[in-house]
Every structure is written in C-alpha cells, then in structure tokens.
Amino acid sequence: MKKTILFSLLILALGCQTALAQEIRGKIVNEQGKSMRFVNCVLRNTADGSYIASAVTNAEGEFSLQSTARDCTLSLRMLGFVSKKMECEAGDLGTILLRRETKPSDEEEDGMNFPPVVMNRDTMTYHIDHKPMEGRKRPALFIKDSTLVYNIDQIPFKKTFANAKELVKALPSVVSPDGSSLKVVGAKVTTLIVTGSFENPDSLNDVLKSLPAEKVKRVIVEYGDGPTEDWPFAAGATLNVILRRR
Numbered sequence: 001m002k003k004t005i006l007f008s009l010l011i012l013a014l015g016c017q018t019a020l021a022q023e024i025r026g027k028i029v030n031e032q033g034k035s036m037r038f039v040n041c042v043l044r045n046t047a048d049g050s051y052i053a054s055a056v057t058n059a060e061g062e063f064s065l066q067s068t069a070r071d072c073t074l075s076l077r078m079l080g081f082v083s084k085k086m087e088c089e090a091g092d093l094g095t096i097l098l099r100r101e102t103k104p105s106d107e108e109e110d111g112m113n114f115p116p117v118v119m120n121r122d123t124m125t126y127h128i129d130h131k132p133m134e135g136r137k138r139p140a141l142f143i144k145d146s147t148l149v150y151n152i153d154q155i156p157f158k159k160t161f162a163n164a165k166e167l168v169k170a171l172p173s174v175v176s177p178d179g180s181s182l183k184v185v186g187a188k189v190t191t192l193i194v195t196g197s198f199e200n201p202d203s204l205n206d207v208l209k210s211l212p213a214e215k216v217k218r219v220i221v222e223y224g225d226g227p228t229e230d231w232p233f234a235a236g237a238t239l240n241v242i243l244r245r246r
Contacts, residue, residue: 022067024067025065025091027057035061037058037061038143039078040075040172040185041056041063041074044075045073046071051176052065056173071089079150080100082100147222147223150173150220152167152218168208168241180205181205182208182239189237192241193238195243196241196243220239224236224237
C-alpha cells in the first residue's frame, strides 16, 4: 500500500514538473557580430497568440524567458533593424542575427552621410533617414544607460494610428499583454506618465486613447532597477509619453 502511494506521488510530482515554466534563452548580435543591448523580446503562445512573457537583452546581448507553453513564438524588435519572428521550444536558441533595416547609400559609404547607427559603449544613436543631422534634429532613438528616448517625428512609421495610445503600443519597447494596458518590455511593473495638457484624467490610458497620434512628441522609457549588465530583468520601468504643447 505504501509503495503504491509513493509511486502515485512520484507520478504526480513528475506531472507537476512538466507543467513548470521552462527557460528559453539566446543571444542577439548584429551583422558585425557585436552584441545588441535593449533588443525587445516578446514571447507568445503559437496556438492563440496570447502573451506569455517579455524581456530585453543585457549588455552581452543575452535574454532569458520562462514559459509553460510547449509551442511558442518569439518576436525580436529593435528600431532600425528588421524584426524577426521565430517558433521555438524550451532551451538555448544560440546566437540570433538581426540585420539593419536598410542598406547604406553610396554617399554614406563614402562618408558623406551619418551612418544609420552610431555605437559608443552603452549609447546607441539612430539616424533612420541616413542624412546628416542639421540644427536641432534628433535621432529616432537615443539610448543612455537605462533610458530610451523615442523622438516620434523621426520614426518612419509604415501606417497611421487611430489615436496616441495605438502609436505608443507600436513602439518596440511597449507591449500590451491584455490588449488594453501598456507595459514596458522586460519590466515587471510599468508606471505610465503623460506629460502635457489635458483635463480631468480619470485614466491615463483613456487620455492617450482620446488624443490624436500627432499629439505625441516624444516617448521616454526608463528602467528603474535595471536592466543591468548582469541580467536583463527590471523590477519596474517608467513609460513617459510627452505631448506637444499645441
């Protein structure tokens, strides 16, 4: 009788173990073989497209995600690079290559234009249109330490948006697990801030939904406790949507 009970408990334990989350990990590099930091990694269930988890790569280009689903789809996004989707299972995915979105022009190769990406230690400056910066023109994405600044006017979106919230959701650093709330990729908790002029905000999500997309000037993503060079997870992040004055 005792042996039967012990055997049943063993089977139950094995069943529970298979239901536990399993790790999916990998490393992302660019065409020069350099590690890419702050690549946004979003994991969804292949069967129904439901959100599972998200993370950003650390300074070594590494990411790690946990999933209980057997079949998953991993989406990799970084402004200025071709997005990639791949079906995967638990384990090490190895080294994954992300390619630049566009090839440099002849003038750029001759050194007449700024390159699309300028990397200096932990800072990456993107020149999406491949033209010399003039006056106060800002790059589409500027990264310093654990802060990412998206300058909306410089991002060549391929579609129009119904409202400001839809535009913010389209940024690589933002995901909407339930289709309604906004979450910073790789952060356990997201604090939403809207900087600008609006009246009686019952909900900041509703504020963004009520505003036209053209009202958004800049979006700043700031990781409070990370990601660090040791690991890509952050306890919290701030999503600050800055509106135009007029």
